[in-house]
Amino acid sequence: DYDDERDDVKWEDKVPPEGKETYLDPTDGRKAEEEEEATWWLYDGTQESRDALEAMRIKEAQKKRWIQNSRPPVRVSEIDERGRAYGRGTRKEAKARVWVQPGEGEIVVNRRDFIAYFPRESDREHILGPFVASQTCGKFDVTAMVHGGGLTGQAGAIRLGLARALEKYNPDYRPAMKRHGFMTRDPRMVERKKVGRVKARKGPQWVRR
Numbered sequence: 001d002y003d004d005e006r007d008d009v010k011w012e013d014k015v016p017p018e019g020k021e022t023y024l025d026p027t028d029g030r031k032a033e034e035e036e037e038a039t040w041w042l043y044d045g046t047q048e049s050r051d052a053l054e055a056m057r058i059k060e061a062q063k064k065r066w067i068q069n070s071r072p073p074v075r076v077s078e079i080d081e082r083g084r085a086y087g088r089g090t091r092k093e094a095k096a097r098v099w100v101q102p103g104e105g106e107i108v109v110n111r112r113d114f115i116a117y118f119p120r121e122s123d124r125e126h127i128l129g130p131f132v133a134s135q136t137c138g139k140f141d142v143t144a145m146v147h148g149g150g151l152t153g154q155a156g157a158i159r160l161g162l163a164r165a166l167e168k169y170n171p172d173y174r175p176a177m178k179r180h181g182f183m184t185r186d187p188r189m190v191e192r193k194k195v196g197r198v199k200a201r202k203g204p205q206w207v208r209r
Helices: 004-010 029-038 047-070 121-127 129-134 151-169 171-179
Strands: 085-091 094-102 107-109 140-147
Touching: 085 151, 094 151, 121 129, 121 151, 129 151, 129 171, 140 151, 151 171
Parallel strands: 107 140
Antiparallel strands: 085 094, 094 140
16 A cells, blocks of 8 residues: 555655765756767766766866866955055065055155156156056056155065056056066065075185285
8 A cells, every 4th residue: 555654755856965066956957968968978877877976076176176266256446435545565675555546647655746856767667657558658646655665665666566456446547557577576586695605605715815
């Protein structure tokens, strides 16, 4: 005779154990049919075939995660209530904080004029590189606060902070600046002095007699 409770228990759906991922949505019949058509030759009811199917599902899920992670992040403008974008840069021992906002191209470094703070033209050209790459010369006012290191290190820190601030203001500027290397922090540092050497590599003067 047919016993409802006994037969219902016999055909009850098995719940996967806790912590074990399910790689197919049980409500999505289309995916299940596609997988069945693609793997009909592999499944014959044995434990080996079930393990092979599980390995295939894990591999497909891993491929999907790789594709998802390989997509570039969506970048959006980050502008504060005063209409400024902020960027932070470092180079050697120098650390800089840079703010950019639409203006006439005025640059202030530590509350001093740009040309007065950096008398060397090479340092000034180094800092203005992101403006040239993004074709925004004279369109933004820059306020920078920098400390530590020398003028060359401070110029590199301001350039990196400026490039990051322009990217925060408009992400469309990023590709052009990245092609010229303005978005990458220069990792070069001063090499430490060695024992028995005058500096990092220089040896003491040798006298014949």
